[in-house]
Amino acid sequence: MGICTSTGVIRDFAGPYFVSEDNMAFGKPAKYWKLDPARVYASGPNAWDTAVHDASEEYKHRMHNLCCDNCHSHVALALNLMRYNNTSWNMVTLCFFCLLYGKYVSAGAFVKTWLPFGLLLGIILTVSLVLHLR
Structure with a gap:
């Protein structure tokens, strides 16, 4: 910042x-x-x-x-x-x-900001679901 x-x-x-x-x-x-x-x-x-x-x-x-x-x-x-x-x-x-x-400078900036979090959340949810189904 x-x-x-x-x-x-x-x-x-x-x-x-x-x-x-x-x-x-x-x-x-x-x-x-x-x-x-x-x-x-x-x-x-x-x-x-x-x-x-x-x-x-x-x-x-x-x-x-x-x-x-x-x-x-x-x-x-x-x-x-x-x-x-x-x-x-x-x-x-x-x-x-x-x-x-706040406003994003571009659509790419929005993706750059939130994509890593989304991927990490997806991995956590997938692993959690796989472990739960076992």
Whole structure:
């Protein structure tokens, strides 16, 4: 998960002590959620970019933790710094809203996102059914 500056540059907490620019850790985005800059409650004409910059600078000094302090946390900090929608952001709220409001960049991106899960689920169900029928 990354967050764009006002010029469209994606910032992504891609690994320990590293925030990438336009080179996301897991490849090109498959899904996006377009946010409304009018919902930024922080002051100043460049509040959006300042918040994204400050969050990125903070995360350049952090160890990446897959479960607790990751790219989702980086985006949540940026949204909290800009007071986006006057909401308290965290990994859970971001996940919920991205699932609800996010749009896939293409049909291929949808397939790329859900095919591995579908295959794994199919294998589990098949093995479960075979074991049950024995």
